[in-house]
Amino acid sequence: MKVLGQKYLLMVLPATLIAFSSSAAHAEELVISGNGSGSASEVTVNSANTASITQSNDTGVNNGVFANSNTGGNNVNANNGEAVLVDTGNSQVGVTVVNDVNSSVVDSSDCCAQPTDVKVTGNGEGSINNVNIQNSSTNTVTVNQQANIVNTVNVNANTGNNAASNNFGNVTIQTGNIKVDGKILNTTVNVSKVNFSAGGLSLSALINGNGSGSANLITANFTTDTIVSVTNSSDIVNRLDIYANTGDNVANRNGGDVSIKTGDILIGAIIGNFANHNLVDIDCCDFDPGDPATPPESPRGGMVGGTTSGGGSSSGGGSSLSGSVLAAAVGGLVLPATGSSALLLATIANVIMFLMGLYLRLRSGRSPANLTLTLQFSF
């Protein structure tokens, strides 16, 4: 038995891989320190960051596969004598077409802002110290992908069309089996995956060691808007034409044994289209205020009292995150008082009392004038 096998493999992989890293990092250190009593200090920082990423992929693919397998079309005519046997081999055709086009990767994992360190320390009594931070970041990611794919697969397999005519003897015609396994896979077309996790801000605020009666205020407002827009468009045409024939065998006017046996036809055809894959991965650091630098318990007079809030809205495939930190304190952090000034005051009072008694004891009785003065002083 003859086996005629043909395999066609066509792979189109014009993938586009772009990794884009966007960095909107900024580092700030703001310090109000060492100002005198009654001073007024104010620092205001306004900053805005804008990052835009655009990717466009446009791919056109036209595939044509034409496979022809033929073991038939045999003619046996006008034979005398011995039995005639026509036995065609099997026909086996395998066609695989794979298109993998337009892959887009946007990786923006380096958008974590550097810590902003704010310190209001060591300022004098009654001083007024204000720090105001306003930061807004806008990240725009736009991905446009267009894929036009035309696949034409034409398979022609034939083991038939055999003819036996005018032979002497018996005629037997046996056709083979036909098995066609054709598949068109469009399972991963226009697939987008957007991972977004953003805080992108880190603030360390410290109000410490300022004089009594000082007013210290740290206000921070971070806003991050991220807009992700992904547009995938695909136009895919698959034409799979299969012609398989084991029949159309003709046996006419035979007088003897004629046997026609056609082989089996096995056709496997796979068209796979993988187009327009997107991965947008924005992984900015989540906001973590961390532990305060000083002991975690709330200090007397308030070291850092704050509220954090976050929320956001999304539109057009984007998202936003905003948060604010407010830290305010009046007075500074004072270490535990483990001494008693009353002791010192009591000592001073006793010393003064002793000196007064001594004065009265020594000055009394010297003269009326002095005595008068002494009495006036004493009472």
Place this chain on the structure above:
Amino acid sequence: MLQRNATLVQKFGMLLMALSIIGLLYIYLPFVKLFLFPVNIVNDINRHGYFIEIPKINAYAPIVIDVDPWKKSEYLEKLKTGVAHAKGTALPGDTGTSFLFAHSSDVPWNITSYNTAFFLLGRLKLGDEVVIYRDNEKVDYRVTETRIVSPTQASFLEDLSVDQLILQTCWPVGTDYKRLLIFAERI
């Protein structure tokens, strides 16, 4: 008449002097007593809880754990019974910064052997020994630094990961003008 008034004033003066001397004695006698008759440290094998011993100044006192150092009303109450451990810092003997504070002085009627354990803390020098007892476990420290700071200089508490023991009391004794800090590291 004048003579009688002079005598009266003289007696009044003497009365003031006497009262002032009595007052001073009342104020400082507890300190003199502490100085002359320090607490008798007994090696109690059945002790439970945390204790601090500073052999050089004959200080020995129980440690009150988890006292809020920023709430005066709270720590003043706790300081009546011993040395206070600042809440949020490492437990005495544990890894990390452990912050202990106690009175160096108090009003006379509050002074006991235990609540002014750091009365003589200023006498400590580099290399002096500080002992922490956790039940019967003994952890030895050695003084590495002494520092006098203003009450608002708390930056030394910013990094609590350092394995050290910090003792604090007020300075000079009898005031709350400054803070005396003793830094000790584990031996």
